[in-house]
Amino acid sequence: MTKTLSRDLIVAAMALAALAMLPLVFPGKHVSDFVIRLSAFAVFATSLNLLVGYGGMVSFGHGLFYGLGAYSFALLMQKAGVSIPVAWIATLVLSAVVATVIGAICIRLREIYFSFLTLAFQMLLYSLIIAWTSFTGGDQGLTGGIPRPSFLGIRLDDPQHLYLFCCVVMVGSLLLMRHLVQSPFGYTLRMIRDNPRRTEFLGIQVWRIRLLAFVVAGVFGSVGGMLISLFVSSAYPDFAYWTISGEAIFMILLGGMGVFLGPILGAAILLLLNDVVTRYTEHTALVLGIVILVFALGLRKGVLGTLNDWLRRRGMANVAKSGQAKAVARTG
Amino acid sequence: MDFEALLSCVSTASCVVTQATGGLISGMLLFLVAAGLSLIFGTLKVTNFMHGSLYMLGAYFAYTVYNWTGSYAFAVIGAALGVAVFALIFERLFMSRVYCADVLMQLLVCYGFILILDDAVKIIWGAEFLSMGMPATFQRPPVVFAGGVLPVFYLFLIGITLLVALLLGLLITKTRMGKIVRAAAINPTMTSALGINTSLVFGGVFALGGLLAGLAGALAVPVRSLVSGMGFSILIESFIVTVIGGMGSVAGALVAALLIGLVRSFGTIGFPLFTEGIMFLFMTLVLIVKPSGLFGKER
Amino acid sequence: MLTIENLRKSFGGVNAMNGVSLRFDTGSLTAVIGPNGAGKTTFFNLITGAFKPDSGRVLLGDEDIAGLSAPEIVRRGVGRAFQIASIFPTLSVRESILCAINAHRHWHANWRHRFPLAAAQTAAEEALELVGLTSRANALSGNLSHGDQKLLDIALALALEPRVLLLDEPTAGMGTEERWQMIETVHQLWALKKMTLIFIEHDMDIVFKYAQTIRVLSYGTVLAEGTAEQVRRDPRVIEAYLGAHYKEQPA
Numbered sequence: 001m002t003k004t005l006s007r008d009l010i011v012a013a014m015a016l017a018a019l020a021m022l023p024l025v026f027p028g029k030h031v032s033d034f035v036i037r038l039s040a041f042a043v044f045a046t047s048l049n050l051l052v053g054y055g056g057m058v059s060f061g062h063g064l065f066y067g068l069g070a071y072s073f074a075l076l077m078q079k080a081g082v083s084i085p086v087a088w089i090a091t092l093v094l095s096a097v098v099a100t101v102i103g104a105i106c107i108r109l110r111e112i113y114f115s116f117l118t119l120a121f122q123m124l125l126y127s128l129i130i131a132w133t134s135f136t137g138g139d140q141g142l143t144g145g146i147p148r149p150s151f152l153g154i155r156l157d158d159p160q161h162l163y164l165f166c167c168v169v170m171v172g173s174l175l176l177m178r179h180l181v182q183s184p185f186g187y188t189l190r191m192i193r194d195n196p197r198r199t200e201f202l203g204i205q206v207w208r209i210r211l212l213a214f215v216v217a218g219v220f221g222s223v224g225g226m227l228i229s230l231f232v233s234s235a236y237p238d239f240a241y242w243t244i245s246g247e248a249i250f251m252i253l254l255g256g257m258g259v260f261l262g263p264i265l266g267a268a269i270l271l272l273l274n275d276v277v278t279r280y281t282e283h284t285a286l287v288l289g290i291v292i293l294v295f296a297l298g299l300r301k302g303v304l305g306t307l308n309d310w311l312r313r314r315g316m317a318n319v320a321k322s323g324q325a326k327a328v329a330r331t332g
Numbered sequence: 333m334d335f336e337a338l339l340s341c342v343s344t345a346s347c348v349v350t351q352a353t354g355g356l357i358s359g360m361l362l363f364l365v366a367a368g369l370s371l372i373f374g375t376l377k378v379t380n381f382m383h384g385s386l387y388m389l390g391a392y393f394a395y396t397v398y399n400w401t402g403s404y405a406f407a408v409i410g411a412a413l414g415v416a417v418f419a420l421i422f423e424r425l426f427m428s429r430v431y432c433a434d435v436l437m438q439l440l441v442c443y444g445f446i447l448i449l450d451d452a453v454k455i456i457w458g459a460e461f462l463s464m465g466m467p468a469t470f471q472r473p474p475v476v477f478a479g480g481v482l483p484v485f486y487l488f489l490i491g492i493t494l495l496v497a498l499l500l501g502l503l504i505t506k507t508r509m510g511k512i513v514r515a516a517a518i519n520p521t522m523t524s525a526l527g528i529n530t531s532l533v534f535g536g537v538f539a540l541g542g543l544l545a546g547l548a549g550a551l552a553v554p555v556r557s558l559v560s561g562m563g564f565s566i567l568i569e570s571f572i573v574t575v576i577g578g579m580g581s582v583a584g585a586l587v588a589a590l591l592i593g594l595v596r597s598f599g600t601i602g603f604p605l606f607t608e609g610i611m612f613l614f615m616t617l618v619l620i621v622k623p624s625g626l627f628g629k630e631r
Numbered sequence: 632m633l634t635i636e637n638l639r640k641s642f643g644g645v646n647a648m649n650g651v652s653l654r655f656d657t658g659s660l661t662a663v664i665g666p667n668g669a670g671k672t673t674f675f676n677l678i679t680g681a682f683k684p685d686s687g688r689v690l691l692g693d694e695d696i697a698g699l700s701a702p703e704i705v706r707r708g709v710g711r712a713f714q715i716a717s718i719f720p721t722l723s724v725r726e727s728i729l730c731a732i733n734a735h736r737h738w739h740a741n742w743r744h745r746f747p748l749a750a751a752q753t754a755a756e757e758a759l760e761l762v763g764l765t766s767r768a769n770a771l772s773g774n775l776s777h778g779d780q781k782l783l784d785i786a787l788a789l790a791l792e793p794r795v796l797l798l799d800e801p802t803a804g805m806g807t808e809e810r811w812q813m814i815e816t817v818h819q820l821w822a823l824k825k826m827t828l829i830f831i832e833h834d835m836d837i838v839f840k841y842a843q844t845i846r847v848l849s850y851g852t853v854l855a856e857g858t859a860e861q862v863r864r865d866p867r868v869i870e871a872y873l874g875a876h877y878k879e880q881p882a
Contacts, residue, residue, distance in 0.1 A: 058436055105620070112373075123608070124609060124612050127608040183746055194720055250443070253436070258721075286447065297429055
């Protein structure tokens with residue numbers, strides 16, 4: 001096991017321990033609900049960052065997988081009466097297949113065409129969900145809740161079990177994605193982000209790597225959808241609406257695109273912001289829009305990215321050497 | 333899938349006429365919005381992701397002006413100009429700052445504005461669906477053609493859009509202004525070095541795009557209901573239109589928009605669940621076979 | 632090693648390549664010169680798969696590679712460095728070389744292990760030594776000086792251990808002193824690796840000093856070929872490109 005892999009595992013273990021103890025320190029639904037919602041978004045936003053931050057592929061339709069994951073999992077549990085692990089794996093497989101097909105079409109296009117085509121596919125799913133009322137419940141969403149048969153001794157109808165389950169899935173997914181990003185494959189992605197032409201001239205079939213990245217991102221994106229569907233015990237068309245994709249992109253920007261933990265921080269900040277704003281006004285969109293503008297026009301590199309730059313300028317070599325900050329210091 | 337319904341419609345002249353005109357006006361509105369989008373992309377190399385919001389503003393402006401003045405003509409002109417001014421301000425104050433940044437920033441600036449405008453509309457006009465009804469001038473008996481019913485307003489809409497399309501095409505290809513716009517699109521640095529104020533050109537193009545979107549919104553008000561967020565679906569469709577027609581081509585946008593309008597109109601009968609899907613299928617085919625679009629130039 | 636037969640390519644109405652036929656012997660060091668617009672970079676683009684030729688053959692050894700994609704051609708042993716250094720700005724110098732080595736050994740899609748792979752590291756250090764970038768190994772590629780970026784570009788191409796290496800104006804944009812250093816480095820690399828080296832160059836002093844043979848392109852055709860002596864005296868070349876004063880200069 002290499003040094004960095006063991007370091008990541010330690011960080012993950014510590015994070016998991018901290019999360020597990022959190023409800024003991026802050027009892028009550030509010031904090032644990034926040035963490036569960038965060039888990040869904042953190043995984044989703046990080047999966048999008050695989051494409052955007054590491055691969056240079058700005059997908060604006062990543063919400064497709066969020067919605068697909070939610071609906072697929074919820075429908076399988078409701079209608080097919082399978083166990084949770086089976087529904088989980090089936091959803092992952094479905095997402096992989098869908099991602100392969102859509103990816104194969106979209107990858108061939110560059111830049112803005114790619115962005116828009118992915119968005120178009122997402123809206124296609126959305127309109128399908130809205131129209132197919134008999135199957136999906138239309139614009140009301142799925143009614144009837146999600147059955148939660150126990151598996152391996154885990155009862156997801158128990159709030160504590162659900163909380164721990166979501167934390168484990170979040171940390172596990174992030175760990176896997178982290179490993180991917182730090183593997184040779186991850187660096188090939190960075191090469192393609194920086195200079196696809198040169199990558200071709202190094203003998204690499206760029207489209208293959210891009211497609212692989214797209215599929216992986218899609219699969220992890222649907223994990224986020226599954227987590228949120230477990231939380232709300234349903235699936236709503238909103239999960240496939242374009243705003244999910246927009247919010248995810250903003251989370252990435254907010255936290256810092258070139259940093260692995262950036263999207264997670266961005267997700268936390270955005271969720272907090274939403275929660276705070278909803279307490280004072282119903283015009284959350286207006287406030288969010290203004291915040292987005294401030295960041296897009298001002299703090300371009302996001303919180304961690306700007307922090308990173310500031311640290312670099314101050315020449316804090318010690319900070320750069322310590323484990324956690326090493327992840328921060330890497331521009332990608 | 334309801335082939336029977338589709339077949340029975342296609343075999344009835346009146347149904348064909350009604351659906352076709354419905355499709356045509358959809359297509360015309362779509363063309364106006366798509367033409368603006370295409371123009372902005374062709375010249376500034378920037379996708380105005382909030383273009384749908386300009387359409388929405390045009391609709392709401394027209395609604396308000398009509399309620400104040402009772403004149404639909406004022407409403408249309410007021411809306412078109414109002415949105416043009418708004419678009420110019422947006423471009424100068426916000427968009428121009430992210431021209432050099434990557435697509436992500438541009439998308440985000442637009443996303444921020446969509447959110448702000450959607451909520452602003454809700455605050456000012458309310459969140460319920462609004463309807464203006466047919467303006468007084470157009471409350472005439474409809475034209476009957478081959479058994480199908482053509483409201484006079486439809487003819488007006490089609491006519492005015494074709495006129496605009498013609499003017500646009502002439503403006504771009506025949507006038508000096510058009511040449512300047514094309515030059516600035518191809519090489520802004522050089523054009524600027526030749527003493528032409530490229531910021532003015534860019535602002536002007538954005539304003540023109542806004543004008544077209546605002547016009548579309550104003551024209552849509554009698555036949556569509558208004559609601560916050562109504563701009564988004566037309567944005568997606570406009571993009572599909574520009575992809576199929578070819579970015580930067582006015583003729584391509586017209587053909588593609590009409591195609592989409594008709595497909596949607598007849599598609600809702602035959603494939604009620606999958607109408608959107610047919611559009612995407614078609615777009616995907618075009619992207620695979622001729623990525624630069626039907627009328628587009630190979631890059 | 633590399634035989635070009637009747638290569639043709641036109642873009643729209645412009646004949647960029649008009650039936651060019653050339654031979655490059657194994658292990659030779661050839662300079663390709665000619666006025667701007669002569670088609671030199673197009674020539675490179677056609678050989679390396681950036682463009683597909685309209686007609687003609689490009690024989691690498693015995694195999695016709697004309698029409699293959701760039702990655703396929705690269706895998707068959709054709710390396711290339713670019714006129715404007717084509718590198719990976721956010722990766723460090725060492726990381727870039729490691730990535731190139733990964734590509735060469737087909738490890739680039741490996742997801743089981745962490746980067747950098749232990750097996751690639753020795754090769755990376757050697758590659759850095761060869762071009763003299765060891766002292767700047769940790770620098771971000773994007774922050775390197777122009778000359779260092781060009782060195783990196785060459786190092787990336789070399790990481791794939793090409794049989795044929797194409798350098799597009801290796802000394803472009805450099806000062807006089809730097810130029811000679813660069814071409815000297817290139818020459819040493821060529822002697823060490825014993826590969827077929829073809830370079831495009833505009834500095835005639837460099838060309839006449841280092842190139843074994845010279846090919847002159849003009850308007851998409853071969854104007855002349857031969858040794859330095861032959862080419863500098865060729866009246867067509869003088870007229871099209873060199874100008875009279877080169878005829879009189881000593882070697």
